[in-house]
Amino acid sequence: MTATDEQALAERVVAAMLVHDELSRWLGLEVTRIAPRHATCRMAVRADMVNGFGVSHGGIVFSLADSAFAFACNTHGRVTVSVENSITYPAAVHPGDVLTAVADEEAASNKLGYYKVDVRNQHGVLVALFRGTAYKTSRPHFPDA
Amino acid sequence: MTATDEQALAERVVAAMLVHDELSRWLGLEVTRIAPRHATCRMAVRADMVNGFGVSHGGIVFSLADSAFAFACNTHGRVTVSVENSITYPAAVHPGDVLTAVADEEAASNKLGYYKVDVRNQHGVLVALFRGTAYKTSRPHFPDA
Amino acid sequence: MTATDEQALAERVVAAMLVHDELSRWLGLEVTRIAPRHATCRMAVRADMVNGFGVSHGGIVFSLADSAFAFACNTHGRVTVSVENSITYPAAVHPGDVLTAVADEEAASNKLGYYKVDVRNQHGVLVALFRGTAYKTSRPHFPDA
Amino acid sequence: MTATDEQALAERVVAAMLVHDELSRWLGLEVTRIAPRHATCRMAVRADMVNGFGVSHGGIVFSLADSAFAFACNTHGRVTVSVENSITYPAAVHPGDVLTAVADEEAASNKLGYYKVDVRNQHGVLVALFRGTAYKTSRPHFPDA
Numbered sequence: 001m002t003a004t005d006e007q008a009l010a011e012r013v014v015a016a017m018l019v020h021d022e023l024s025r026w027l028g029l030e031v032t033r034i035a036p037r038h039a040t041c042r043m044a045v046r047a048d049m050v051n052g053f054g055v056s057h058g059g060i061v062f063s064l065a066d067s068a069f070a071f072a073c074n075t076h077g078r079v080t081v082s083v084e085n086s087i088t089y090p091a092a093v094h095p096g097d098v099l100t101a102v103a104d105e106e107a108a109s110n111k112l113g114y115y116k117v118d119v120r121n122q123h124g125v126l127v128a129l130f131r132g133t134a135y136k137t138s139r140p141h142f143p144d145a
Numbered sequence: 146m147t148a149t150d151e152q153a154l155a156e157r158v159v160a161a162m163l164v165h166d167e168l169s170r171w172l173g174l175e176v177t178r179i180a181p182r183h184a185t186c187r188m189a190v191r192a193d194m195v196n197g198f199g200v201s202h203g204g205i206v207f208s209l210a211d212s213a214f215a216f217a218c219n220t221h222g223r224v225t226v227s228v229e230n231s232i233t234y235p236a237a238v239h240p241g242d243v244l245t246a247v248a249d250e251e252a253a254s255n256k257l258g259y260y261k262v263d264v265r266n267q268h269g270v271l272v273a274l275f276r277g278t279a280y281k282t283s284r285p286h287f288p289d290a
Numbered sequence: 291m292t293a294t295d296e297q298a299l300a301e302r303v304v305a306a307m308l309v310h311d312e313l314s315r316w317l318g319l320e321v322t323r324i325a326p327r328h329a330t331c332r333m334a335v336r337a338d339m340v341n342g343f344g345v346s347h348g349g350i351v352f353s354l355a356d357s358a359f360a361f362a363c364n365t366h367g368r369v370t371v372s373v374e375n376s377i378t379y380p381a382a383v384h385p386g387d388v389l390t391a392v393a394d395e396e397a398a399s400n401k402l403g404y405y406k407v408d409v410r411n412q413h414g415v416l417v418a419l420f421r422g423t424a425y426k427t428s429r430p431h432f433p434d435a
Numbered sequence: 436m437t438a439t440d441e442q443a444l445a446e447r448v449v450a451a452m453l454v455h456d457e458l459s460r461w462l463g464l465e466v467t468r469i470a471p472r473h474a475t476c477r478m479a480v481r482a483d484m485v486n487g488f489g490v491s492h493g494g495i496v497f498s499l500a501d502s503a504f505a506f507a508c509n510t511h512g513r514v515t516v517s518v519e520n521s522i523t524y525p526a527a528v529h530p531g532d533v534l535t536a537v538a539d540e541e542a543a544s545n546k547l548g549y550y551k552v553d554v555r556n557q558h559g560v561l562v563a564l565f566r567g568t569a570y571k572t573s574r575p576h577f578p579d580a
Contacts (some may be wrong), residue, residue: 017197019218023204048171052162052215058227059168059208066203070196082203083402084374084423085232086521088549088568091540107561110374111425113522114564126542127567129549131566133374133423133523135401174446228547229519229568231376233404233423235397252380252416255520257569259378259419271397274404276421278378278568280546307487313494316483325509341505342452348501348517349458353494360487372493376521 006036010075010090013141014039017071024067031071037113039071047095056093064101064145065117065130072103073113073134077141080113084132091127098122101130111136151181155220158185158286159184162216172205176216182250182258184216192240201238210245210262210275217248217256218279222286225258228278236272243267246275256281296326300365302430304329307361314357321361327403328360337385338409339368346383354391355407355420362393363403363424367431370403371421381417388412391420401426441471445510449474452506459502462495466506472540472548474506482530482536491528499536500552500565507538508548508569512576515548518568526562533557536565546571 001009014034020023024041033040043064050056066085073080093099103117112135119128146154159179169186171194178185188209196202212231218225238244248262255281265275291300304324308314314331323330333354337375356375363370383389386417393407402425436444449469453459459476463578468475486492501520508515528534538552547570554563 019197020195020199021197021202022193022195023202024196038212041290048167048197050165050167051169051212051218052164052166053224053226054165057166057168057208058211058215058230059204062211062230063204065206067196070203074197079198082234084233085203085207086376086566088229088542088543088566089227090547090549106564107192107523109525112525114525121147129541129566131521131523131564162350174416231421231521233397235399235404251419252378254380257380259380274396274421276375276376276419298438309487310485310489311487311492312483312485313492314486340455340457341459341502342454342456342509343514343516344455347456347458347498348505348520349494349498352497352501352520353492356493356497358485360493366488369488371488372524374521374523375493375497376519378519379517 009077010034010036014071014072015075016141017074023063027063029067034071034075036042036075037072038130039068039103041101042066043099045093045095045097050095058089059129061093061099061119062087064099065119065128068101068103068117069115069132071129072105079137079139079141080134083084083135085130085132087128087130089128093121093127099127107114149265152190155181158219158222159216161286162219168208172208174209174212175207179216179220181220182217184213185246186213186246188241188244190238190244193223195240203234206264206273207232209244210264210273213246213248214260214275214277216249218260219286224282224286225279225283228280230275230277232273232275234273236270238266238272241281244272264267299367300324300326303364303367304361306431313353317353319354319357324361324365327362329358329393331358333389333393335383335385335387335389343374346412348379348428349388350384350413351409351418352377354389355409355418358391359405359420359422360405362395363405364431369427369429369431370424373425375420375422377418377420379418381415383411383417389417437515443455443484444512444517445469445471448509448512449506451576455565458498462498464502469506471510471511472507474538476503476536478534480530480532485530493512493524496534496554496563497522497527498510499534500554503536503538503552504550504567507540508550509576510529513571514574514576515571516568520565520567522563522565524563526560528556534562559578
C-alpha cells in the first residue's frame, strides 16, 4: 500500500467504528486526527462524569484513552482487540477541563501492537499515562481493502 | 476500633462517596456489599455503552471496577486515591449482560494499598481482571471518626 | 487427556524447560510443585542479589515470579510466551529471606492465559504481587504429546 | 539548585547507589549517562542469563530496566522506591545482544514519579517497554545536600 492508501484505509476504519461507538458519543469525544497507527481525540469533562470526590471519575479518562487506543491500533485494517491496559494519573481532572488524548504505536510484532496514550488538559498538563497492548486478528475490517 | 465500628465506618464512607458519584449513577451501579477493605458492585450493560465493535466499551468495565476499587480502598476512613490501575479482558461483554465486580485488598503498607477486582457476568464467567494501587493520604473522611 | 496425562505432560514440560534455564539455576530456584496451570517455586535471597539500597533488587523477585509464571503457563504443552507482566512490592526483601512464588491461572481464552503469582517470604508475608499475560502459540512442546 | 548543582547531586546519588548494587555488578551493567531524572545503562546478555527456551530470561531485561529506573528516579536526591512496574517484550533477546536502557521521567507529583524505560538492542530494535511508578520519601540521600 502507498502512504495515501494507508491514510485512506485508516480514515475508513475509524469512520466505520465511530458509527457504532455509543460510549464515545456519550463522552462527547471528537476525533481530531487520524493517521496510520495514530489517533488524537478530544473531549470536555462534564459535571455528570465525576466520582465520589467530585473530580473526574478514573473511568472517564480511561474511556477517552481507550477509544483513542482502539482507533489507532485498528488503522492498519485488521480487526484488533485490546489485551491489556494500564493507566496512571499524574494530575487530577475537573469538570470543565478539556482533555486531549494522543495515541501512538511504540512497537509491534506480527500479532501484537504496543501503544501509549498521553492525555493532557487544556493547559498542556499531563493528566494520564495510558498503555495498551493489542492483538491483531487475521480478520480484515473490509474484505475489499 | 471494634469490628462493628470498622463496619459502620466503611458503610458511612461509601454512603458519603455515593452522594457525589455521578458516573456510578449513570452506569446504574448498585453497591451490594461493603465491608472493611471490600466492596461488591453490580450493573447491567446497556446498548448506549458499546464501542466501535458493538460490544461493551472497555471503559465501562473499567469504570465499574474502578468504582468498586475506590469504595473498597476508602473503607478504612482515610481519603485514598488511585495511583495506578491495570485491566485485562478474558471474555467479551455484551449489552444485556449483568456484571458483578468484587474488590478486595490483597496487601497493604502504611501508605499504599494493593487491590484486585474480579468482574464476572451473569453466568459467572470472568470478564475482567482489574488491579489497583491506592495511596492513603493522612486526611480522614470524617474528622470525628 | 486424563488428569493423569495432564499431570505427566505438565511435569515433562517443566523438566525440559529446566534443562536450559540458566538464570533459574543461578537464582538457586527450586520447583517444589507442578500441576496443570500451576507452579510453586522457592529460592533463598543471597548477598549478591541486592540493589543500591542493600535490599533485594526488584529484578530478583521479578525473575523468581517470572520463572514460576513461565512454568505454569507452559504446562498445557503448547509453547507459550509472555506478553506483559506487572509487579508491585508490598514489603521489602532482604538477603537471607526465603521466597516462595505460587503461580496460578486466573482465566484463559484460546490464545491467551492470565496468571497471578503471589510471592511470600519465610514468615508468610506477601512481598510481591505479579501478573502475567501469556500468548499460547500453536507449537507443541513435544510433537508426540 | 542550579543546573550544575542538580547534575552534581544526580551523579553523587548514583555513584553511592552503585557501591552497593551487587546485582547490577553481576549483570555487567554500565551507567553511560546520568542527568536529573534520567539514566542510560548498557549491558551484554550472557549465556548464563537464558530461560527455559534458550533466549534471555525476562528477569534480565527487567533487571536492567529496573536499575536504570532506580538510578533515574533517585537523581533528585530524596530516597525513592518503586511502587509498581510493568514490562512488555516487543522482540526477543539473545545471548550476545548488547542492550541499552534509557530511563526518563514522564510526569511527577510531589510524592510520585512516573518513568518510562525503553530498552533497545545493538541494532536499535526496541526489545522492552518498561514503566515504573516511584514513591519519593522525605529522606535525603545526603543530609548535607
